[in-house]
Amino acid sequence: MSGEQRTTIELESVSEESESESEDGNGNGDHWSMFVAGDYALSRDEPPTAERSVSRALRERIDATDVSVVNFEAPIVADDARAVDKSGPAIDNPAEAAAAVADAGFDVCTLANNHVRDFGPDGVASTVEALEAVGCETVGVGESHDAAFDPLEIACGGASIGLVNVCEREFNIAGENSHGAAWLSDRRAREAIRDADREFDTVIVVAHAGAEYVPFPAPELQGLLREFVDIGADLVLGHHPHVPQGWETYGDGAIFYSLGNFLFDSMADSENASWGLALEIEFDGPTPVTIELVPTETIGGVVHPLGQVRDLDDHLAYLHRLSELTGDSETLEPYWQEIAIQLFYERYSNWLHMGCGVNLSRARSAPNDPAVQRPIWDLEARRKEILALLTIVRMESHRWVMTKALAVLTGETTDLRTPESREEAQLLLSRTAR
Known part of the structure; x- marks a missing residue:
């Protein structure tokens, strides 16, 4: 796959609406931007810092946006914390990861993922505490199942944005009275999106879901995320498969099925799982109008804009082909x-x-x-x-x-x-x- 590939996606349905309002002298508001990245989990011998984990070029880009979001994949827990009895590895982020992610420029950490409760409810609570202590807001978890669905309000460009964060169920879901994550198949996920649509100008759903190490979403997942758009989401942004997948414009919104890994130390040596897709989303007030693709790659434990060791055009062509196939259910x-x-x-x-x-x-x-x-x-x-x-x-x-x-x-x-x-x-x- 080769040839120059476009990196900007125009959201035609909302762009046309925005242009029409501008012609009438009633523009939606200020222009502003949001940077969104995939999975972030550190496990290295030396204490992580922003400089040793995210390249200067990416940090500058993240800092230049008004709001930045990353999936903080693993909890921060005490040294003597015990992992829960579960299937699969129990992983945790080092204590320094909170400062590292904040210093890299991220403002919001989504926490609804399959590892957040690897060290039990106390590990969820300590993670929220550690991130909030360095100025990062969190979403997707709570001290009860109901609380886990509470959206995060983001005020920017004269607009109110409601961010809802959900995930699939493994050993991670909140109990009725214990810390954990919001479950995307629960009726409360749909209720949260509908309520957010009534309360906020724009609704963004971040969904941690999908089969790992595959290029496509299951049709059933596609149907569920499309339903999220139908009931009020303007953007649905996914991760969990550890590899980037395609996207589609659907109805009045857009769906990105997997951003893949942003920085995941245990997969830094994997050819296919050590690159990912970040997004820079431009808004006109509450209206998302363009999405710029920002492919990234991890080299020596540091995440860079893709193009140093991988062919950028080839990877963009691959992503566009996935999107072409994903956007048509019959195909x-x-x-x-x-x-x-x-x-x-x-x-x-x-x-x-x-x-x-x-x-x-x-x-x-x-x-x-x-x-x-x-x-x-x-x-x-x-x-x-x-x-x-x-x-x-x-x-x-x-x-x-x-x-x-x-x-x-x-x-x-x-x-x-x-x-x-x-x-x-x-x-x-x-x-x-x-």
Whole structure:
């Protein structure tokens, strides 16, 4: 993929409205800008600083905008904090990460993500406290499930912006009376967006969701994020897959399905997960009018504007192709079928096998043999495996992948794949594999 690629997206529906009002002498208000970045999680030997984590060029760009937002992926906890019993790694940010993210120029940290509660409710509370102490506002978590959905109000350019932050469910969701994250599938997510649409001039939803290391959103996730636009969101901005995905203008809004990683130390050596997509959004009062794509790459633990070691035009062409395929649901479907089947064979069949017991067939044939039975039915001994099984059947994106793959493989859903779509889907998937 080569050739010069455009980096600015005009939001035509709202731009036309803005131009019409300007012609009548009733412009929407002051022009202002917002910088939005993806996942941020540090784990390095030396204490992090802004200078050692974000390049001067990016810091200057972030500082030049009026509001800047990043997903603070992992909690800040005490040295003696204990991780919760969960599937997958429990990660935390060092204490210095709060100052580092603030000094890099970020004003707002979204916290609704799958790692925020890795050290329990107390870890959520200590993270909010640490970030607020350095001047960063937070959103997406609360001391109760209801409170987690409270939007963050941003006043800029004579407009009021409501920022709602939600995520998929793993081991991270707030309890009715304990700190945690806002769950995107809960009815309260839709209520929060509708309420924000009535209260604020503009609504932005940040959604931490999707299957990891794939180039497309599941059609079910696409439908859900489109619904968010239908009920009041002007922009929906996603992350969690650790790789950038495409975007689309939909209805009266725009959806970016995944910004990927901004700076994620544990993936800094990964060819496909050490670059991402940030956005610079220009507003006319409450109206988003243009979005500039800002691809980034991590080099030696520092995130830079993309183009030092990677080909910028090639990566932009790749992103535009993803967007072309994503924006049409019928076009997306055969590509997603191919990816879902590939993921099922590579990931989920193994996880299901492990969670159900590697000797399940032997257990059925020898029900009275303790040596065979114990590894399977002793759930305490197999707790980690059972927790992994819980994750893949409970988390929406995992479930959507498995459902799609099995529906196509059994003929319950029409197989729409063609040799051409399968070949291109595999090529695109190769650019996201970890």
